Amino acid sequence: MTIQAAPGTPPVGNGSPTADEAETGADRLWQSPVSSDAAFLLARANALSLARLHDLLEPFGLRTRSYSLLVIAASDARPSQRELSDFLRLDPSQIVALVDQLEARELVRREADPRDRRAKVVVATDTGRDLAHRAREAVLASDQQWFTSLPEGERQRFFDMLQALAVAAPEA
Amino acid sequence: MTIQAAPGTPPVGNGSPTADEAETGADRLWQSPVSSDAAFLLARANALSLARLHDLLEPFGLRTRSYSLLVIAASDARPSQRELSDFLRLDPSQIVALVDQLEARELVRREADPRDRRAKVVVATDTGRDLAHRAREAVLASDQQWFTSLPEGERQRFFDMLQALAVAAPEA
DNA sequence: TATTGTTATACTCTATAACTATA
DNA sequence: TATAGTTATAGAGTATAACAATA
Numbered sequence: 001m002t003i004q005a006a007p008g009t010p011p012v013g014n015g016s017p018t019a020d021e022a023e024t025g026a027d028r029l030w031q032s033p034v035s036s037d038a039a040f041l042l043a044r045a046n047a048l049s050l051a052r053l054h055d056l057l058e059p060f061g062l063r064t065r066s067y068s069l070l071v072i073a074a075s076d077a078r079p080s081q082r083e084l085s086d087f088l089r090l091d092p093s094q095i096v097a098l099v100d101q102l103e104a105r106e107l108v109r110r111e112a113d114p115r116d117r118r119a120k121v122v123v124a125t126d127t128g129r130d131l132a133h134r135a136r137e138a139v140l141a142s143d144q145q146w147f148t149s150l151p152e153g154e155r156q157r158f159f160d161m162l163q164a165l166a167v168a169a170p171e172a
Numbered sequence: 173m174t175i176q177a178a179p180g181t182p183p184v185g186n187g188s189p190t191a192d193e194a195e196t197g198a199d200r201l202w203q204s205p206v207s208s209d210a211a212f213l214l215a216r217a218n219a220l221s222l223a224r225l226h227d228l229l230e231p232f233g234l235r236t237r238s239y240s241l242l243v244i245a246a247s248d249a250r251p252s253q254r255e256l257s258d259f260l261r262l263d264p265s266q267i268v269a270l271v272d273q274l275e276a277r278e279l280v281r282r283e284a285d286p287r288d289r290r291a292k293v294v295v296a297t298d299t300g301r302d303l304a305h306r307a308r309e310a311v312l313a314s315d316q317q318w319f320t321s322l323p324e325g326e327r328q329r330f331f332d333m334l335q336a337l338a339v340a341a342p343e344a
Numbered sequence: 345t346a347t348t349g350t351t352a353t354a355c356t357c358t359a360t361a362a363c364t365a366t367a
Numbered sequence: 368t369a370t371a372g373t374t375a376t377a378g379a380g381t382a383t384a385a386c387a388a389t390a
Contacts, residue, residue, distance in 0.1 A: 026258040030339070032247040033308060034240050038315040038331060039221050041338040043236060046218035047261050048338070049211050064215060065357090068206050075204040082371055086198040089219050091359065096373060118366045118371040136205060143210040149336045154329070159210060161330045164321045166213040166220070167202070237380090254348060263382065268350060290348040290389045347390070357380065367370070 049146065056142050060135045061105070065090065067135055069098050073108045074124035074132035080113060081120055107131060221318065228314050232307045233277070237262065239307055241270050245280045246296035246304035252285060253292055279303060 034040045053064050062070065068088055072079055081099065085092045099122055102108040107128030113119040124132060147155045206212045225236050234242065240260055244251055253271065257264045271294055274280040279300030285291040296304060319327045 026251075026255045029244055029249050029251055029255060029259040032244045032249045034243045035335070037240075037243075037308075037311055038318060038334070039225050039236070039311060040240055041331075041334045042214075042218050042221050044261065044338040045334060046214050049214050053211050063356090064211070068209075068212055071206045071209075072201055072204045077201050077204045079198075079201055080371075083198045083201060085371095087201040089216065090357095092372065093360090093374075094358075116367075116371080120372070136209070139209055139211060146210060146337075149340065150333050154333065157326070158330065158333045159213075161322050161326065162210065162213045162217060163207070165318075166217040168321065235379090252348080257348095262380095264349065265351075265383090266381075288348080288390075292349070345390100348388085350386080350388100352385085353383085355380100355382075357378100359378080360376085361374105362376105363374075364372085365370100366372100367368095 052142060052146065053139065056138055057135060060131060060138075062131075062135055065094075066098055066102060067139070069095075069122070070102060070107060070124060070128060070132045071136055073102075073122045074129040078121050078123060080116075081122060084122065102128070224314060224318065225311065228310055229307060232303060232310075234303075234307055237266075238270055238274060239311070241267075241294070242274060242279060242296060242300055242304045243308055245274075245294045246301040250293050250295060252288075253294060256294065274300070 029035075050064060053067075057063060057067050060067075065088065069084060072084065072087070079087070081092060081095045084090070085095050088095075090098075099108060099110065103110065106125055108122050108124050110120040111123055113121050147158070150158055201207075222236060225239075229235060229239050232239075237260065241256060244256065244259070251259070253264060253267045256262070257267050260267075262270075271280060271282065275282065278297055280294050280296050282292040283295055285293050319330070322330055
């Protein structure tokens with residue numbers, strides 16, 4: 001089974017030429033084969049999503065990665081840095097840098113793990129938990145906006161499938 | 173309407189603890205609230221997808237951005253650099269760098285646009301078209317693999333919704 | 345005056361290797 | 368010996384400003 005866009009059917013939603021890209025003529029490029037590459041679409045959707053999130057989180061002094069880390073630290077998961085590294089798909093050294101920044105702002109704390117003295121558990125401070133909560137409210141509200149392009153009855157279905165892909169990619 | 177994962181339901185597919193992450197304990201982090209953020213899931217799915225594509229394109233001497241650009245140049249779209257900039261969501265200066273690289277390898281050519289002497293149309297050479305075709309075959313095959321986690325009957329639906337999100341994000 | 349392509353620059357992100365302390 | 372955290376460094380990706388040629 002082959003999944004792809006119908007040939008010659010640029011998915012340009014409303015045909016009005018008043019949109020930004022329409023004026024530049026970039027609409028025509030949607031007819032090129034890349035627009036039926038799942039990886040390309042995923043990358044483009046993510047780029048748009050990241051730009052949105054970047055603006056959204058800026059007032060909170062957070063970026064996408066520090067946001068994710070802070071929200072996890074504010075939960076009762078009590079993750080070690082190694083676990084954060086695996087889960088967020090970031091190198092351990094990047095986790096160090098992120099936690100350093102958040103710790104300098106007194107949003108998170110490194111706690112010793114009594115069961116393994118090598119490991120350090122990252123937990124949010126009260127300030128951090130409050131910030132995480134407020135930021136997440138904003139993100140969730142924006143996520144709803146984000147799904148406006150999809151028919152309301154199918155959003156949950158899309159979300160579930162996206163989650164399935166995010167959890168574990170099949171090994172090539 | 174709120175779209176989110178059922179609380180306390182980590183989407184860990186098969187419960188076998190033999191998977192990579194299960195051993196590290198990162199599975200537990202799926203219970204944290206971020207796993208119901210659409211933006212987070214999209215970013216993670218994209219990270220997995222990019223890693224896959226990166227390995228896949230390496231033998232062709234391409235990366236995700238140069239791949240997309242080359243495939244468009246190999247189509248009959250005849251894009252200007254400005255159009256590529258808009259479509260790929262890259263700064264004009266980045267397009268310059270990408271085209272420089274591909275041109276040095278004689279995969280694409282800059283052609284003058286008779287209708288606007290400022291603009292330069294990027295077209296693939298014969299070598300470039302051949303490489304684009306072979307790379308794209310590999311990408312499409314891998315895309316099919318990628319969707320294995322989704323029920324077969326719903327893959328096309330997911331693809332269509334992903335496309336809708338990739339085309340135009342609603343302005344916040 | 346506005347736009348296309350270009351150069352230059354700085355900043356963020358990503359990937360890798362080596363070191364330390366614990367296991 | 369293997370793993371958790373850390374440091375250092377280089378490369379890739381991203382964002383911005385300024386400039387020449389053309390519209």
